[in-house]
Ligand code: SF4
C-alpha cells in the first residue's frame with residue numbers, strides 16, 4: 001500500500017480585519033453588569049481597560065454566533081445583525097458566505113461545519129447547480145477520512161497512450177510518454193501581479209509543501225527560485241520560447257498561452273520546447289465559444305495537457321456584452337464528450353480553472369470531465385483578500401499583508417488545502433470512489449439541477465420555461 005498523502009494543518013490566525021457575517025452591538029440600556037463576560041467562552045465581551053466599570057465594545061472577530069450572550073443579557077441590550085460589509089462583499093457567484101468559509105478554513109484547516117442546520121438555497125450558479133451522489137457512504141465515514149481504506153487523490157498529468165503495441169515476441173513497441181504525478185488534483189494558478197514578495201514566496205513554498213505546482217510568468221522566475229523548479233510552472237507566450245530557455249530547461253511543466261498557430265504547427269512548437277528541456281507542456285486555452293473545436297484540434301495534434309481557462313465566475317469568456325455565457329461546468333462536459341466521441345479523451349490531460357471557489361467544486365469539475373483544476377482567488381481570500389463582483393471585479397488585498405512573515409502566509413495556504421483535501425476525501429468516500437482519476441466524467445454520479453428541473457416541470461411549461469423552485 002502506498003504511503004498515505006497527509007497534510008499538516010496548524011492554527012494560524014491572521015491579525016487582519018476580515019469581513020464578519022454578524023455584528024454585535026451593545027445598546028445604551030446596558031447596565032454593565034458583566035454577565036455577558038461570563039457566558040461568552042470566546043471572550044467577545046470584556047470590560048474597558050481604562051475604566052473597568054464600563055463594558056468595552058464587543059469583539060465581533062472572535063464571536064462564534066452561539067447567541068448565548070443575547071439570551072442571557074438581563075436587559076436585552078445586545079443585538080446581532082448582518083453586517084453591511086458582509087452583505088456588500090462578493091457577489092452573486094462569490095457569495096459572502098463562501099469568502100468567510102475560505103478565510104476560516106485557512107485559519108485552522110478544518111472542514112467547515114454549520115451547527116444550526118442549513119437554511120439557504122439548495123442550488124446556485126455554476127458548480128452549485130449540481131450535487132454529488134453520496135449514496136454509497138462506506139468505510140471512510142465509518143473510520144474517519146484517514147481510516148483503513150486508502151483513497152488516492154493523486155492525478156497523472158501528460159499524454160497517454162490509447163493502447164499498447166507489442167511485437168511478435170511480446171516486446172513493447174509503443175513509445176510510452178513521460179507523465180508527472182501530483183498528489184492532489186489542484187495546482188495554483190498565476191497569482192495577481194501586484195502581490196508582495198512575501199506572499200509570492202509563501203505561495204511557492206506552500207505549493208512545494210503540499211507537492212503541487214504553481215504557474216508563474218517566466219519573467220518572474222529568478223535564479224533565487226531554482227530550488228523550487230520542480231514546483232514552479234513557467235508561463236510563456238509562443239514568442240518567448242527562445243528568451244526563457246534557461247528557465248524552461250529546469251522546469252517539469254511549462255504553461256504556454258494558446259496561439260492559433262498551434263492548430264497547424266503544434267508538433268514543431270513542442271519539439272522547440274523539448275529542446276530546452278524535458279518539461280511537459282500545458283496549453284492555456286481561454287474558454288471561448290469555440291473552445292471544444294480548439295481543444296479537439298490540439299488533442300489530435302499531440303497536445304499533452306490542455307488548460308481551459310474560464311472567467312473568474314465560472315463562465316465562458318469573450319462573449320458579446322449582454323449575451324448569456326455558457327457555464328464552465330457545461331463547457332467542461334461539452335469538451336470532455338467531444339474528446340470521448342473522437343476516441344481521444346484518454347490521451348490528453350484536461351485541466352480547468354475559473355469559478356473554482358469551494359472545495360466541492362474540485363470533484364464537481366472532475367465529474368464534469370476535468371482531470372484536475374487550477375485555483376487562484378481562493379488562495380488570496382485565504383490570506384485576507386476581499387473580492388467584490390459589482391460593478392466589476394475588484395480584488396482588495398489587506399493593508400499590512402506585505403509585513404506578515406512568510407511562514408504565517410504559507411501555513412494559511414497549506415491550511416486551506418488541508419481543508420479542501422479532507423473534503424475531497426469525504427466526497428470520494430461517500431461516493432465509494434477510491435481514486436480521484438475515476439471521478440473524471442462520471443456524470444452518472446452527479447445530479448444536475450437544470451436536468452431534474454426540466455424532468456419535473458418541463459412538461460408543465462413550454463420548453464425553456466421550466467419553473468424555478
Ligand atoms: S449582560 Fe447585558 S447588561 Fe450586562 S454587561 Fe452585558 S450587555 Fe450589559
Ligand code: SF4
Pocket residue numbers: 024039040041042043044045062063064065066067068069070
Ligand atoms: S453570540 Fe456567543 S460567541 Fe458571540 S459574543 Fe455572544 S456569547 Fe460570545
